[in-house]
Amino acid sequence: MKLKEKVKNLPKEPGVYLMKNKRGKIIYVGKAKSLRSRVGSYFQSSKHQRFKTKVLVENIVDFDYIITDTEVEALILENNLIKKYHPKYNIQLKDDKTYPYIKVTEKEVYPRIFKTRIVKNDGARYFGPYTDVKAVNDILELLHDMFQLRTCKRDLTEKKEERACLNFHIDKCSAPCINEISIKEYNKLIEKSIMILEGKEDTLIKELDKKMQEASKNLDFEDAAKLRDQIRAINKVSKKQKIISDRLINQDIIALAQTDNDICVQLLIVRSGRLIGKENFIFTEANDLKETLTAFLQQYYDNAYYIPEEILLELEIDDLELINQWLSEEKGSKVELKVPKIGEKRELVQMAYRNARYNLKEYRFKNKFNSLKANTGVKELQEYLGLEEMPYRIEGFDISHVQGTDTVASLVVFENGQPKKSDYRRFKIKHGQGNNDFLSMKEVVTRRYSRLLKEGKKFPDLILIDGGKGQLSSAVEIISELGRPGEQMIGLAKREEEVFLPGQSEPIILPKDSQALYLIQRVRDEAHRFAVSYHRKLRSRRLTHSMLDEIPGIGPKRREALLNYFGSLGEIKNASIEELAEVSGISDKVASKIRSYLDEHIQP
Template sequence: MPESDPVNNILARLPDEPGVYIMKDETGAIVYIGKAASLKKRVSSYFRNKELDVKTRVLVNVVKDVEYIVTDSEIEALILESSLIKKHKPKFNIQKKDDKRYPYIAVTLEEEYPRVIFTRKIKSNGTRYFGPYTDAKAARNTVSLINSIFKLRICTRDLPLKPNERPCMNFQINRCSGVCTGIINRAEYLDRVDNAVKFLEGGIEPVIKNLQEIMKRYAGGLRYERATEIRDMIFDIQKISESQKVLLPVGKDQDYIGVSKYGNEGIIILFEFRSGVLLGRKISVFDNAEYADAGEIISSFIPGYYESADIPQKIIIEERLPDRILLQKFLTDRSKQKVTILTPETADDRGIMGLVKKNIDLIAAERHAQRQNRDTLLGLEELQRVLGLESIPRAMECFDISNLQGTDAVASMVTFKDGYPDKSGYRRYKIRGYDSADDPGMIHEVVSRRIQHLLNEDLDLPDLLIIDGGTTQLARALEAARNFTSDLRIISIAKRYEEIYYDAGQEPLRLPESSPGLHIIQNIRDEAHRFAITFHRKLRDKKTTSSLLDRISIGARSKSILLNHFKSIDKIREASLEELQNVKGIGAKTSEKIYKYFH
């Protein structure tokens, strides 16, 4: 939106107060939401700053109106901004992907006899939540483990039981403490719940210490069965603690947050340490992050994540955050303890951040592979549809001809299986029947040879055969195929306009540049070309080398020995007389002849 009277009117009415600004397009749709210490200064900067990044320039051009909400402080503005972005999901804001899918572990503290459960819903009813977890299976396993160790109730029956009611199966198979039966009282049960909460917080040592005291009380009261049960709990927890492989040297509560951008996505990984033990990693992926810097992505992540997650005393990041002081105050106010956001200061911090970065790279590679697999499947399905194939072309072969001014003509054939190169099927052909640069004729020859080989060996024909070329090359390939079979589908792709010919004389098929099917055909065509060029270059170099050595009048055996030893004609040319004489199998006279020729 260029600076004009409407803009000046908008800017004129903005107060010099903290708050949230809401940008709208010409239809009234919300396109961006931001926070500011001064609404007037922040919003004005969009329209009066000439050095804007690409994303912001596009945003300014679509903004037609700006609304605002004044708050009492920047902290309130930060909280409100996060809430409004979640609600409206403006297209220019960085947004966390799939926020609703992540599960939590919940401790139902509002119940008289609390339970530890797996849930995807958050309610404001007194329940304590831990998470979010990116691995639902791991979250379920943790719930199962905690209930198994502390023998908490799993059922949802009203307690205590009525006189005529019997305890559930979990008690009978020793998976529940049986609080419903009165074997332990409510206070003892709540002790178990309290230890389960401490365990989830990462406080393993305090849990063990507390359980040891309870065990002594039971033993002192001659309740040996209960004491034995508590002892077994302690053993189980110690096993878990010993299995932890990533530890901080001092038992600290710290989160390590790393971020990287891959295309339009921002990927955040958080390592959660409690009492010095790594409890797990949390993964968050943000859309619309192409033009955002790393600090901006983390600043967007922190308020939303710690709205429900446990807040440690220290958060370690590598990036500089413009809002660091504001975010620290927000976290401190929320957790009722001092929270600091720091850059890595120690070797341990730097080592853990290195591990965080390594995990981000692996996650990015996984997401890229998943996206590539998805796009490949879409591409194969598209080719089936537009080419009228009976099934998706899982097996494809592509031919390319390479020659230099009509000499050293070679053909290459590459194979793709399910959209990816299958190098075990690559083949190279020296052209036998053509001495001049007759590409269509050469295509006819190699297609004939390939089909004849497959039929002779009783091998499957490909689902799709692709020729690098236009209608003339396609016509000769079809002619060759008709001599053997009518069951082979052949197309060609012309480089200039990336047109696909599927029947000689018909109009070519033009797929959009973004077409996943076109990308597959381009990939196999380019791979065939690369493979042909490599083979052609190798033959040409070998011919050049042999030609030079022929001029020296040395035998074929000597030529072979020299090439095996020096690898190239240039190395032979650069060799000293002594180096030539030291080659096993090359005599003194031959060495001197070679050296004199090149020097």
């Protein structure tokens, strides 16, 4: 069926469409108020279409669609499918950092306050996200020093400890574990801590000042001095935060700057009228400000634990009302997206724009500088090693295992001195002979380059093997057997950073301060990092699956549900029965069995 005929049979209802290329791969995901009219617009006259859309349409061979009840549902589904398939032509927020939160375990008898990057529906209270890790550490240090809050993970619901730890003796903890402080008094300290986290320092300072005056009148100078020090510490933290508004308002302020196909989205985070953090996100190969802003709002707030009451934007977008409705439903209360034209709020947006413009300029300068350095490294490498061709594309290999178990290999690619992560590959080694790096290197080189030959693809300009003459010889032998004996290859030995060339017994020592040495070290280190991370992932998965499979009543579905919910075996180990029972498919009875098994088999 031709595409235009298929479009005619589409429903006029809201939904999501998935464009596919000739290999059946999803290359674009979009939402529509009416599937028939939206999808049909792609196959009409291309005269007024943007260049990116024209390229997309040229690659569309087929499409699928999913009908939804509402446009908001389509918006949510679109975002989930983009995260799942990573389509080539969608704008994606590639920033994969997990921001820190401050967690208050209010359900515990003696609550703890600590930093975390995992947010769960566990009854605890979370503050954040914070973009400045140092600021989080400073706040936590202040709270623990000021109020002597506990940092241990001891369960204090039942029995008390016989003696306190060292923190109590150096005045770093109030020792609830030995009943040195009552639950009521301890919770007052937690309440004061929460006031600071909520930005209510002024109210807390007034309370502390009143108590300090009373202590002074009663000649209790020691308590008065403690209260004075607490007030000074709070003032010190609050001064670091710029006051944006005298209203205790929570806002996110977003603006964009663009140069060529690079766009910087600048986010300013205001809580209780104070600017507590800022973050910028760079989108490359993006040329539409409105499309980029829409994608950012969808993807950023889908992962955000906290959505403020007000979000100020620099420019209007087509889906403003739709995203406003979605965010209000997510928050459970009204959220307002505004595009201020005049006044104080417009000035805040302009401040965000100035930050975006500066950060984009800095990003492009660094890229240009790094590109020049990398290009110098490529030229120097050709010169120092006497290579026939300039090594524009370099492929580097490394092997990783622990005593021959879970052996893997990595392939990393650098083009013009810069990593090209989309071309990275990883391999599970199949030879089954344990700790044999030579055999592993032979296998991975064979698999890589026999495939390139089969697909008729070009070989790299330089192949870098992590290791000395032995590993290099193994790789050279394989390449020769494949009928490509003239390929440029080198081996890099770690100990003295010696470079070995095929057929030469003596190594080449590159100048320590040369960009050529720096380049091949980067390739080698990146290959090592990529191999080790894959090895750890496989090993962790094997050990985790093995442990969970031994628990009575836990099959593959429940195991996956537990891992998806908690993220790791470590988190499962620390979970209570109530937390385990929150997982889909885990009943109270099964949760109790899991907890009993873990308590019996895992040593504290």
